[in-house]
Amino acid sequence: MIKVGLTGGIGAGKTTISKMFKELGVPVYIADDAGKELMNTSAEIRKKIIDLLGEESYNKDLPNRAFIASKVFNDKELLEKLNAIIHPAVAQHFKEWFKRQTYPYIIYEAAILFEKGSQKNFDYTVLVSAPKEIRIKRLLKREDSLKREDIESRMDNQWDDATKRRIADFEIINEEIEDSKKQVVQLNDIILKSAKIS
Known part of the structure; x- marks a missing residue:
């Protein structure tokens, strides 16, 4: 395929x-959507993001996207660290999705x-x-x-x-x-x- x-x-x-x-x-696999979903559902990702950016990163177990964006978009180093948390999880999620496709x-x-x-x-x-x-x-x-x-x-x-x-x-x-x-x-x-x- x-x-x-x-x-x-x-x-x-x-x-x-x-x-x-x-x-x-x-x-079609949309990596950004998968990343958002994993930020919502993965306790491991949530913990890593809070460790990186602070408690304000989440409100009641859901990501505070405005806060996260404000922290990372003018700080390339922080953005890279955030990506290093999310991208490997998305890569694994994609592998599992890909196995199920037949087109x-x-x-x-x-x-x-x-x-x-x-x-x-x-x-x-x-x-x-x-x-x-x-x-x-x-x-x-x-x-x-x-x-x-x-x-x-x-x-x-x-x-x-x-x-x-x-x-x-x-x-x-x-x-x-x-x-x-x-x-x-x-x-x-x-x-x-x-x-x-x-």
């Missing part, structure tokens, strides 16, 4: 593109893929991109009402598209929905053909 890693910067629309693949029948290929969606050197774990990688201003506009519309400075700070913590483009096997430029759908259908055909050959 082919493994496809899908990534993109904040606001690029990874989840929108993942949903399009899902609609075509492709199993010719799966998509693993993650915000940080190339930054961790994880592309080596996948047969193909896909970069979802969009111009910076479009990404900022999308994020400003989100319910969590981020400020522009917060968005730009988060973008600065991620590699830029030019760097990711040099590593990615494919790119979906996600500006217009209908155009994005066409790109997804084309890429789905390419990967399915590749799965048959292999």
